[in-house]
Amino acid sequence: MRGDRNPTLGDVARAAGVSPATVSRFLNRADSVRADKRLRIHDAVERLRYVPHAAARALASRKTRMVGAVFPSLDGDLFGGALEAFQKELAREGYSVVVASSEYDADQDAAHIRNLLTCGVDALLVVGAVRSPQTLNLLVEKDVPFVQLWVADALNGHPCIGFDNQAAAEHVTDHLLMLGHRRFGVISGILEGNDRAQGRLNGVRASLARQGLSLADDQVHEMPFGAASGRDAFSLLMASPERPTAVICGSEPFAYGALLEAQSMGLRVPDDVSVTGFDDMWLASQLSPSLTTVWTPRREMGRDAARYLLAKLTGKAVAKPRPLETRLVVRQSTAPPPRQTPSSCA
Amino acid sequence: MRGDRNPTLGDVARAAGVSPATVSRFLNRADSVRADKRLRIHDAVERLRYVPHAAARALASRKTRMVGAVFPSLDGDLFGGALEAFQKELAREGYSVVVASSEYDADQDAAHIRNLLTCGVDALLVVGAVRSPQTLNLLVEKDVPFVQLWVADALNGHPCIGFDNQAAAEHVTDHLLMLGHRRFGVISGILEGNDRAQGRLNGVRASLARQGLSLADDQVHEMPFGAASGRDAFSLLMASPERPTAVICGSEPFAYGALLEAQSMGLRVPDDVSVTGFDDMWLASQLSPSLTTVWTPRREMGRDAARYLLAKLTGKAVAKPRPLETRLVVRQSTAPPPRQTPSSCA
């Protein structure tokens, strides 16, 4: 224990009267060293307060025990649960999570992925499956296990863990059709580069198509995420000549905004108009009217992604992940359409 | 470019006809190598698609260019903004963020701090200033710059970036007192190990004390965070014999719950009872009645924490951070107390 620099593995070896190699083995697979030395090394470690040097370890073993994660956003309620579950599950196995937010921007997404690879992460979590071939190639070349969250089946053939956005949106729409609605409004997130939003809109269209219905341009409002957008889009929708009797929201905050705006406008939900959300966050059940929506397995995705990557990292054979289930949650915000179009807000 | 292993700095040096040392210098401070070689090296880097090996770099330079962050929670709306701003600001300077959630648990907090130090983070962000001496010592010994978020002045003498929780709570309370309220209810987060919650409750008490008022035990409900708790506590409060005319919430979701519960109970806010929140998240302004609350500089804390640590890391002299401002935001949920106690909910 010379100097006051941190003790190294070599110091421990000397203190325990064994070779550095043995200490290394002790650290990595304790059962590969005999009981007597195991004890001596353990003592030495305690005594010197030895802590392995992560960078040295990473350099020699070519593993950093760090996993990257790029989310479209960290602010807001949507991705936090998945991140937390992901981190928790990985921590259990001694992995750390390096995180970044792309702010729903494709360039930042690509840049962060590149950066994380440079950092040497052993595996990577990304959201969605729309990504440039270069970026995808990079991942494949570097041979870093990765998984795409929030989507069920990637067009790009790479593994993903999530739910079927289109199917979920179809369920919501079917529910509304079943109630008798025929005129719809849709509030969608920005579609470009967002396969979740695209999938959901496609789902609505597919469901309608089965009834011979379709969506005119002015029935779909493509907005940046947030309740404020929901308010705006909702009032636009309600102002249109062919006012919809049901408004389908591609993201939950849209629906909160719609509900709130309806209230301001003096429109009764669901009597005058039905509203549906997407995600079933905590507010959905608390609002009145409570929100009919589809529950999505957010924490589950984070947890499963961690398990999947962990399995990959330990070289285990891993089954292709199966799509996770969503659940239509019918609450108070949906009902059959009014008998005849209410002539005005009043 | 032998083998198909990743090119190393040595390969670049050879390709550019200079020594490894020069390439290293080019990578770190390009202006310390002459223009002609700079060009040759740059070319070689491009040609070989060279990417420096982070672990090797970290080992040799004793810097990982990673910063740790431990938040009480990642789920929910509260800390995400700070994390996102923190990450963004650090990314700008080439630093990555390793994140963990303590789930509001002191042991996990300590464990994650230890783990991040083991990972070799160059700096660290934590929330709050209640922490065991051991943990604090560890940080000091390891000489890792760190900053405590969400608090203004740490009792423990270590740097912090945040706002004065007590003062903010005093403002809210003063506002209510000014309106004429004399009977209060408080919904507080769990106090143990949470100096923010403690500070806020103290603030309420301090403000009341100036008017010769105090809080009886049954006027304070200590609950785990969340709107559901807010509902429960609110209905308890309203059921008490000396029903409060104003309910002060130590966290915003409590207030949402209170507002929602009031609505269910048929109580009018602010006519029958005033409600205040704490944080001013997006929903506060959207609800009706909109919520009187205090805005807190959440993203700002994240951003400033990053800047502070960055300055520390580059050895710049850094002024002790000054407390950030909060703002009382008066909206519709507060008004003078009713003339006489309403006899019932009806």
Added chain:
DNA sequence: GGATTATTTGAAAGCGCTTTCAAATATTGT
């Protein structure tokens, strides 16, 4: 019990970069 096989160990060679330090080259002053 002695030969075989299986398990533990240590020596030594890196992993890919940074960083002295001294030598080489360029710049300045007179």
Added chain:
DNA sequence: ACAATATTTGAAAGCGCTTTCAAATAATCC
């Protein structure tokens, strides 16, 4: 033009760990 000073370079020694590989020890078998 020549010394004196400043700048740019390369050789070499690590940074602290892991991982062959072969030697040493323990366990097993007939």
